[in-house]
Amino acid sequence: MKKIIIGIVIVIIMVAIGWYCRFILGLASQIAAPEVSTLDKEISWEKEHGLWGNYDSYEKEEYTVKGYKDYELHVTLVKNPVETDKYVIISHGFKSNRYGAVKYVDSYMDLGFNCIIYDLRDHGENEKTALSLGQFESEDLEKLIEDSYSRYGNIKLGLHGESMGAATSLMVLAKKPKVDFVVADCGFSNLYDLLHAAYDVAKVGTVLPSVNIAMKLRYGYDMKKTSPKDALVGNEIPICFIHGEADTFILPENSEVNKAATAGYSELHLVPDAAHARSREVLGEAEYRSIISNFLDNIDFK
Template identity: 80%
Template structure:
């Protein structure tokens, strides 16, 4: 009888361990291999929310850029109707794609920019890949910047990012890229801290160290190192932070922390009644464009 009890206990222990490991791997997979939106769904959402604007009327060019480890990134250049040497690369949010960046195109076109929108790794038309929410993506973005200068020559170049795209744009600044400004809309300050807050609300904060271990072993990155606030130390590129005051997913305090971390010129605009990634929708094209335009004037960007 004693041997039977011991055997049952051992089986139960191994079963609990197996269930826990499956649970942890499932949580890690939700971030590293998420179910992403299609181009069609993003287009439909943008149009339903009246954010598609005049996108269909602009001249466009599609091409592919080699990112980190020659990973193919699907890219669209949206040409300004008036020839211009000003360009902005717009990075979309988690589970979205380049059509999720269309909401910002009209504002930049009005300001005289050509817009480059693209599918971040594992999103849109790109092949399946590990999502790191900033680490690998910033390496891709660096390659895209290099390609942009090679294609278009002596230009002025800025970055705009939403959520994961904002974190990616800020992470890139640690590499001292040749960019004139960054607009970071609702970005987080540290991925590990962001997930800890989310898990704590769900009463499962205790599993985060295990999830991060799974990330390191299975997907090759440490969430603690996906840290825009650390990347901003010593940064002198001007940054305009925009964040919805009603954002409960990535709290506005994240942008406040990031603003405090950067050493160059920066602004922070908190948008009343805007939830996560809704500042453009709440403000409307003209007012959102006004924030960016005033920022560019303040940094004497011509």
């Protein structure tokens, strides 16, 4: 009888361990291998929210760029109707794709820029792979920056990012790329800290260390190192931070932490009533463009 009881206990423990492992791997896959939006869905969303603007009227060129470890990125150059040497690379958010960056194109067109939009790894037309919300993506962005100079010559180049794209645009600064400015809209300061707060709200905060172990073993990265605030230490490239005051997904405090971390000129604009990644929508194109325009004037960008 004693042996039977012991056997039952062992089986229960093994089942519990198996369930826990599946649960942890499921949480890890939600981060590193999520279901992402299609190009068509992103186009529809942008149009339904009045954010598509004049995109269809611009001349475009599509191409691919080899990113980190030769991972292929799908890229679109949106050409300004007026000849200009000013370019901006716009990085979209989590689960979106390059068409999620279209909401920012009109503002930069009016400011005299050509716009480079692209699918971040695992998104859009790119092949499926593990995403890291900033680590691998910043390596890709560094390659895209290098390609832009190789392709377009002696240009002036800025970065603009939304959410994950903002984190990516900030993390690449640790590599000291040749860029003139960054606009970071609703980015986080550290991925592990962000998830810790979210898991605490969901009453599952104790599992995060296990999720991070799973991330290291299965996807090859430590979430604690997806850390824009650490990448900004010693940075002197000017940064304009924008964040919705009503953002409950990535709290505005994240931009405050990032602003405090950078050594160079920076601004922080908090947008009343704007939820996550909705500052452009709440402000409208003209007012959002005004924030960027004033920032560029403040850093004497010509």
